[in-house]
Amino acid sequence: MKSVSIKSFCSLLIPALLISPIWASASDKESTDEQAKWSYSGDTGPSHWGDLSAEYSTCKQGKNQSPVNISNAIKARLPGIKFDYAMLVPENIVNNGHTIQVNIRSGGAITLDDEKFILKQFHFHTPSENMIDHSAYPLEIHFVHANEKNELAVVSILYQPGTMDNLALIPLIKNMPMNTGDSNRLAxxxxxxxxxxxxxxNYFRFNGSLTTPPCTEGVRWIVMQSRPGLSRRQLNAFQQALKHPNNRPVQPLNARIVTK
Ligand SMILES: [Zn+2]
Incomplete structure (x- = not known):
């Protein structure tokens, strides 16, 4: 059994759709072993995801797929999103081979569309998946939240190249497992x-999907307009831990609009 696949955020989605919340802990999801392996390159790379398994068909048939390029966003009077991360208690930081993921035990939430969405985990992509005016950024964090109906809202922060270490990332990089399958406790x-x-x-909003198989749609996407910096040394740490780029290419917007 490979712990890689059962720990992957995305691999949680298949059993989740059948029996449990999609953000559930990986430890009780042994049945996911039979799901198709996917990757970011070659025969199991993004252009093949939709063919790897019937469960992944949305990856090629979906019309509201993520990530996207954001250009010419429509000005709208978007309401403020209320962040409540003050009591955040993380569980651990995991290297699952697809991403570096921080699982959250409790204490994080946002209020969006008058609904509360609880923070379940956040994870890293390098380079970024979403693009702004056809430009990618070195790093993107996806904060994954779910409401009571298990609908997802993902908040994205894009990081731009900087000369200073990003202070918020320092403790995470210090505890980041460099080998696939490893995890470390966080305080x-x-x-x-x-x-x-x-x-x-100040954010962009659009409808989208998971950016990894099974590419499930109906995800509310929020991409922050403010872009903090991170140092070259910090970016190197993520690249070394991940060992390969983990960005799905941008997908067609089709009938969607992006508001800001
Ligand atoms: Zn992601």
């Missing part, structure tokens, strides 16, 4: 710089 102080209790108004 509340390790994520405290992500804590914020404020309303954010």
């Amino acid at each position: 509340a102080k390790d994520t405290e710089l992500f804590e914020r209790n404020k309303s954010v108004k």
Whole structure:
């Protein structure tokens, strides 16, 4: 059995659709072993995901797929998104071969569309998946939230190249498992710089999907307009841990609009 696949965020989706919340802990999902292996290159890379398994068919047939290129976003009076991460308690940081993921035990939530979405995990992509005016960024974090109906809202932060270490990332990089399948415990102080209790108004919004198989749609996407920096040294740490780029190429917008 490969722990890689059962720990992957995306691999949680298949059993989840049948029996349990999609953000559930990986430890009780042994049945996912039979799901198709996917990767970011070659015969199991993104252009083949939709053919690897019937469960992944949305990856090629979906019309609201993520990530996307954001250009010419429509100005709308988007309401503020209320962040409540003050009591954030992380569980651990996992290298699952597809991404580096921080699982959250409790204490993070956003209010969106008058609904509460609880933070389940956040994870890293390098280079970024979403693009702005056809430009990618070195790093993107996806904060994955679910409401009571298990509908997902993903908040994305794009990081731009900088000369200084990003303070919020320092404790995560320090604890980051460099080998696939490994995980390390995290303490509340390790994520405290992500804590914020404020309303954010400057963001892009669109409908999309998971960016990994099974590419499930109906995900509310929020991409922050403010882009913090990270140092070259910090970016190197993520690249070394991941060992390969983990960005799905941008997908057609089709009938969707992006608002800001
Ligand atoms: Zn992601």
